[in-house]
Amino acid sequence: MGKAIVKIIVGLVIGAGLWVATMAFDFPPVFRWLFFGYAALGTVVFLILDAPTMKVMSGGKALVSLLVFYAILCTVYISGASLWPQYDPEDEKGKIAKLLKGKPNLLDPWKAEEVIARAKELDQKAKELTERIKALGAAQAPAGQDAGGPGAPPATTGAAGGDFLKLGEEQWQLQECYNCHKLKGEGGKKRGPELDNIGTLLPQDEIARKILDPKSYKAEGFDAEYEKGKMPDKYKDLMEPKDVQALAAWLATFKNTSVNTPKPIKMK
Structure with a gap:
């Protein structure tokens, strides 16, 4: 039980650190939750390593359990991916312009050679x-008058x-x-x-x-x-x-x- 508590505390600390880091870099909220979720998932994995061994299953019961496991896993990952923001080149250009603001002799990072x-x-x-x-x-x-002069x-x-x-x-x-x-x-x-x-x-x-x-x-x-x-x-x-x-x-x-x-x- 003591080892489990230590792992939970470590997981929370890592999750909080990732949350603060993503806030510092102006990540969208969905990415903050994503990184925190990864820390939580890692904590759960390490807790499972200390869990009692499950009974050995075979036959149809083992097959059904495997299919249910993959169905849950796919649902979680697909649902999580659907929450990610869509890639917008204009937003990315704005972020880069913000990072380069005030720095001399820097051309457009997207088309510098073309420019x-x-x-x-x-x-x-x-x-x-x-x-x-x-x-x-x-x-x-007119004759006797330079080009561009008066009367041109x-x-x-x-x-x-x-x-x-x-x-x-x-x-x-x-x-x-x-x-x-x-x-x-x-x-x-x-x-x-x-x-x-x-x-x-x-x-x-x-x-x-x-x-x-x-x-x-x-x-x-x-x-x-x-x-x-x-x-x-x-x-x-x-x-x-x-x-x-x-x-x-x-x-x-x-x-x-x-x-x-x-x-x-x-x-x-």
Whole structure:
């Protein structure tokens, strides 16, 4: 009897220690009970080792006892597993972001290599497009006047304007905006609104503001997506200012009133 009491005390101490440890690491309550249950189960196993030997069974009685034992075991494990929380990648990303908060020089642990490669690709593309815009601006400047000087044609008019809008369309593709937004009948709209009429609802400057600060506007009917931050706050780091303006200018040209683009609600 004394040995049994000692084992029960040890089991309770281990269970309490696991409970406190899981609380310290912010484990969900179900995991706290799970670890405590394992400690309790281990205690029961060690108590059984000191229990009197059972009578030997054979024949049909032994078979029935074995089947009943496995049925109980399966029921306990299946019931316990059904209480476990489902895996949610967004929750896991949030936990990792919390652990990495305040630590310098740490990229997104999920897609660090991809982010670096895409940043280099975008930087090279931006340089190429900048050179093209400069060349077109020089060709459009009046005689005896430097490109970009007083009287030079605006960047959004004539041939240069067409190239500027082309840059915006290329940014739409490079940034993969179509993954969340539907435009011209293509892309998805589960995480973001359809944008075929966005030019009617928002001017170019406000579209650019929304790109740089996703929390500045909320699309009507997309409350849950807004709260979860489905639109990432990364474009201010990945895009040059001219790229943002080009994308905003291109989107501002879409004014198809037959498409029910959700109304933007200014949040700040």
